[in-house]
Amino acid sequence: MRKICILELLGAKKVRSFESIRDQESWRLVECMVNEGKVTVNLTKKIYATINVIATRVSVGSRCKDHGMLVELIEQVVGKLMKLRGKIDKMLDSIISNHQECRAGGGRAEQNEDLLDVLLRLKDDGGLEFPLTYDNIKAVIMDMFAASTDTASVIIEWAMFELMLNPRVMHKLQGELRWVLKGKKKVYESDIKDLDYLRLVIKETLRLHPPLPLLVPRECREKCEIGGYDIPVNTKVIINFWKIGRDPDFWNNPESFIPERFSESLIDFKGTHFEYIPFGVGRRICPGLTMGLANVELLLTRLLYHFNWELPNGVNPENLDRSESFGATLKRKHDLYLVPSAYNTN
Numbered sequence: 001m002r003k004i005c006i007l008e009l010l011g012a013k014k015v016r017s018f019e020s021i022r023d024q025e026s027w028r029l030v031e032c033m034v035n036e037g038k039v040t041v042n043l044t045k046k047i048y049a050t051i052n053v054i055a056t057r058v059s060v061g062s063r064c065k066d067h068g069m070l071v072e073l074i075e076q077v078v079g080k081l082m083k084l085r086g087k088i089d090k091m092l093d094s095i096i097s098n099h100q101e102c103r104a105g106g107g108r109a110e111q112n113e114d115l116l117d118v119l120l121r122l123k124d125d126g127g128l129e130f131p132l133t134y135d136n137i138k139a140v141i142m143d144m145f146a147a148s149t150d151t152a153s154v155i156i157e158w159a160m161f162e163l164m165l166n167p168r169v170m171h172k173l174q175g176e177l178r179w180v181l182k183g184k185k186k187v188y189e190s191d192i193k194d195l196d197y198l199r200l201v202i203k204e205t206l207r208l209h210p211p212l213p214l215l216v217p218r219e220c221r222e223k224c225e226i227g228g229y230d231i232p233v234n235t236k237v238i239i240n241f242w243k244i245g246r247d248p249d250f251w252n253n254p255e256s257f258i259p260e261r262f263s264e265s266l267i268d269f270k271g272t273h274f275e276y277i278p279f280g281v282g283r284r285i286c287p288g289l290t291m292g293l294a295n296v297e298l299l300l301t302r303l304l305y306h307f308n309w310e311l312p313n314g315v316n317p318e319n320l321d322r323s324e325s326f327g328a329t330l331k332r333k334h335d336l337y338l339v340p341s342a343y344n345t346n
């Protein structure tokens with residue numbers, strides 16, 4: 001299944017094929033905020049809703065009549081897994097049969113397939129070492145929703161938080177965006193390749209605020225010794241990347257938000273530099289890295305290029321709340337409220 005994810009679902013070509021979905025949904029958010037004018041917005045909710053719709057459309061297309069309901073149920077699913085399982089299962093059954101009807105009528109061209117189309121095609125084609133069942137397919141679709149929504153939205157939110165706290169970085173980043181994009185009325189994904197500082201800002205955000213701070217648990221396959229302690233075989237090992245990312249042995253001024261620290265450095269997040277593993281490492285490294293970054297880069301760029309941002313009345317950077325919530329994903333404890341004013345959108 002991991003092989004299918006990497007080769008068929010989450011590879012660079014497939015990620016590129018969803019460019020128009022990322023474009024439409026992040027632009028919908030820009031237009032909505034431009035229309036609302038200069039008022040305080042709950043940015044947490046807006047980012048989450050946008051990323052969520054992108055994840056849903058990418059996974060099962062927009063043909064699902066129960067879309068809104070599905071999104072709501074998925075939000076609740078983490079806490080109430082067993083109770084909601086039956087409901088979600090039914091809904092996924094109905095989405096699957098819609099897709100099958102479409103396939104029976106000739107189906108979609110390969111470049112227009114959503115992830116569910118790909119999985120159904122692989123199932124029908126046969127020839128897989130382990131044939132796919134509908135339960136397998138439903139489980140993967142649920143994983144795609146869950147793994148792509150929280151991760152990308154919390155990165156964007158923490159990046160916005162750090163930028164409000166660090167006006168120097170905000171100024172430099174918006175300077176880069178507006179210099180490179182030279183008055184464009186709308187930013188596209190193809191513009192993003194030239195935004196070097198944006199990439200450093202995302203990297204630094206991932207260091208201080210990794211969405212999955214403890215990665216996924218592992219098990220020791222061999223007995224070993226670490227720091228004088230004997231670790232028996234089969235011990236569950238949890239890697240605390242949050243702590244590693246702030247370890248003064250590896251990072252100068254670890255608590256400060258300094259994107260430039262990555263500019264002359266070869267450190268990247270592909271899992272070979274163990275001091276920096278926001279996407280994990282080894283055989284279980286995140287297969288959705290390209291898809292996740294594509295979502296983060298476009299939405300963040302549009303939020304920063306098309307708007308200037310202020311704190312709501314009465315809030316100073318010093319009392320911006322930085323509390324984290326407890327859970328598998330490192331979310332903010334409280335929603336982030338900011339005031340956008342539109343820049344160069346008409």
Ligand code: HEM
Binds near residue numbers: 144148216217281286
């Ligand atoms: C940009 C945001 C993302 C971040 C920071 C992130 C981070 C991670 C991390 C840290 C792991 C655990 C890796 C390990 O323990 O070595 C992981 C696993 C995983 N991620 Fe992501 N992820 C992101 C986006 C996505 C997306 C968009 C998808 C799918 C559409 C995805 C699918 C998965 C899956 C299926 C696994 C489990 C892989 C396995 O256990 O073999 N992720 N991710």
